[in-house]
Amino acid sequence: MAYGMVLGIFFVSGALGLGYQVLWSKVILNFTGVSALSYSIVLAAFMGGLAIGSAIFGRFADRVSSPLKWYAYLEFAISLYAVSYLSLTTFAENAYARWMFEAADPASSIAGLWAKGIVAALLLLFPTICMGGTFPLLLKQVTENAQAVGRRAAHLYGINAAGAVVGALAMAYVMIPGMGLTNSLTALAVCNGLIAVVALIAGGIYPGRTHGPTVPDQPPLDIGPDGLSSRRFRLCFVLIFVEGLICFVYEIA
Numbered sequence: 001m002a003y004g005m006v007l008g009i010f011f012v013s014g015a016l017g018l019g020y021q022v023l024w025s026k027v028i029l030n031f032t033g034v035s036a037l038s039y040s041i042v043l044a045a046f047m048g049g050l051a052i053g054s055a056i057f058g059r060f061a062d063r064v065s066s067p068l069k070w071y072a073y074l075e076f077a078i079s080l081y082a083v084s085y086l087s088l089t090t091f092a093e094n095a096y097a098r099w100m101f102e103a104a105d106p107a108s109s110i111a112g113l114w115a116k117g118i119v120a121a122l123l124l125l126f127p128t129i130c131m132g133g134t135f136p137l138l139l140k141q142v143t144e145n146a147q148a149v150g151r152r153a154a155h156l157y158g159i160n161a162a163g164a165v166v167g168a169l170a171m172a173y174v175m176i177p178g179m180g181l182t183n184s185l186t187a188l189a190v191c192n193g194l195i196a197v198v199a200l201i202a203g204g205i206y207p208g209r210t211h212g213p214t215v216p217d218q219p220p221l222d223i224g225p226d227g228l229s230s231r232r233f234r235l236c237f238v239l240i241f242v243e244g245l246i247c248f249v250y251e252i253a
Helices: 002-032 035-061 067-103 108-142 146-205 231-252
Strands: none
Touching: 002 035, 002 067, 002 108, 002 146, 035 067, 035 108, 035 231, 067 108, 067 146, 108 146
């Protein structure tokens, strides 16, 4: 039951994450005025933030006694930031408008487009870093030994991706048309707060790992005498990097 609850939480988390992505793409489009630029900024900021968050909290997760509580803290942080996001965007738009008016230089419009992109990306960095930290924390919560990592990671990733499908469709076809940008963002922030409360309560009940089906204890995985510095692991990292690059080139194209 507890394991199913964690999967349910991560399903909702995935739906909220892609809901934010669709919504923020629309907000940034209003700011930049260029659809391809808007979409690229959101994707780059999202994936960059997820990568940073995963790297930071992946190491941190191994040292905490209740990963589920730390997951709740990240969800609270996302909720609070979402509430202030539109105000921050409005401040950035007004600052840009003043800068363009004072510059009065045709060449500044090109620099201004770059400035818009950089500012828009920076505004997305904090919440996406928090989102990136949720996966390693929950993976630690539900993984009892090294031999179960693959199966648990697949469960979490799959349920999160399924939630992302629902969130993207709901935001584009239901929430924005029916509620508008501001109300949709508020609804997402409230939902983040609610799942944070659920996770925080569950973290108090299940301070350690929340197990699924019992898996016999196994020795740690053999990663070679050189550990992660071995040649084959470096090759894996390069291949995964190139795979990610090609995948998002396809998506933008």
